[in-house]
Amino acid sequence: MPDITWEPAFCGEGNNCFRLGTDGDGNAYITVNGQEDRYLTDTREALRALITDIKAGKADHLL
Template identity: 70%
Template sequence: MNRNVDWEEPFCGAGANCFRLGTDVEGNAYIAIAGQEDHPLTDTREALTQLILGIKAGRADHLL
């Protein structure tokens, strides 16, 4: 699938855990491992916003 995604600069955590966020003109949001942008997870911008807010609120801490 050919997407025209505007990718942000990679965000890297500890070590080599880097990912990128992107959006397209249709209002979709994308998350991909840096270097693997051709295989992103995609959803709406609202869903991405809720995911990020949930992570910031500690709802994913049990996964760490």
């Protein structure tokens, strides 16, 4: 398992909590809080693009 530094959890309504993390190799991670052993990973740039697009409303149709 990579050495991941996890940020504090981001929680929405109904305790839907997610955590973001990074490692020393430039990878980014996202997981459900409490399930840090099961995560998705990509580059930091890809995670940054995802968050930017979500903030811009590009994923609103999924809600």
